[in-house]
Amino acid sequence: MSDQATHSHAGYRHDALLYAGTAEFVSRTSPFIRGGLAAGEPVMVATSAHKIELLRSELGHEAQQVVFADMAQVGANPARIIPFWSEFVDRSAAAGRSFRGIGEPIWAGRSAAELVECQRHESLLNVAVSQETPMWLLCPYDTEVLEPDVIREALRSHPFVTEGSRPATAAQGPQRNDLFRGIDASAAPFDAPLAPPPSGCHEFEFGMGAITTVREIVAASAYAAGLGAARAADLVQAAHEVAVNSVRHGGGRGVLRVWRDAGALICEVTDQGRITEPLVDRQRPDARAATRRGLWLANQLCDLVQIRSLRSGSVVRLVMNG
């Protein structure tokens, strides 16, 4: 098996694994992990704390060779998961061998807004990792608890899929998936609809001269919403950077809208610009590069960032949960 496992993914593979219930999760992922370990491959698993415990118990002493990460922490904001995998790729590629990952970004408790961003994340994983990268990434989806449309979207965002009771080993590996939307479509500007801002929300049109007012409005709203001082400062910083982006790259002006939604505080900045680089908000900036850092920073500071590039311009929503 180890020969097949070693040679099975000379390039990048991004697979969906459809499983039914946690027992099947363990029985389906453990052969994949063991296959990687047998081939001497680095293996990292990011899933729920509960499933990590089950896997540790199944794998016994082999679990010591696996790097585990609690997806509820590293992937609370789904846009932080690609940088997380990128670090694993950089670390593992340095060792000069192929490697494996398991990443489960979608679970039943995800909010509707988080779910959409997780689905965008899954599509962008087809773009974020080059086809030459020798990583085999398995994304488990629990068909017992996830809605059918979530499973359908998983089929569109993964080039390979495996389902049924076959173990996901190299010998009986996942099958190419006809429903996959393709790499180009995965990178297309994201225009999934957002619920309109509530009527009567705080609205403020700004140019460069009013950036300071943008900060003041966001700070006052954060205070009124009862956000702690540190999180309020994070939100102010993120909103400032996004507003500066609007002035510099988005037609010189923007509109800030602020409202509360079920305990969360939402700051939206819209402008006339287009966001054409699909990974602009999830590539760790290089110290030397004159890259745009605002959207990256927003993702590191806020609980959720919803970015849309529409015909009419771009929308960036910063969400801070209460």
Add this chain to the structure above:
Amino acid sequence: MAGWLEGEPMYADKQLVIRHTVPAGGLSFSGILDIFNADSVASCLSSQLDGQGDLHIDLSKVEFCDVSGIRALVSAAETAGDGRRLVLHGLPPLLARVMTLVGWGDLPTLSLCGCSAEQP
């Protein structure tokens, strides 16, 4: 940098004052460093970097600093040359975090001093 005495201003605009500090060779920032004054501050800092030794900057009285402001510090540090460094003191916690997050927390010419911010 607790205990630094401030000397005469060497730069001032509507939102930021930079003073020489005693002992000489340092600068103290108070106010806001952002997209509005980042370019002016960068050129002002370059003029301070033609001397000898490291340039120490106290940022403990900075109320807000954005990515443009950080870039001004980084570009000044990069032009320093001759093994000179910019040493930043008293970084407010969010500023230290933002510098690290945007990839500017670990430059050979820009050192972040772990010292705590000066208490008012």
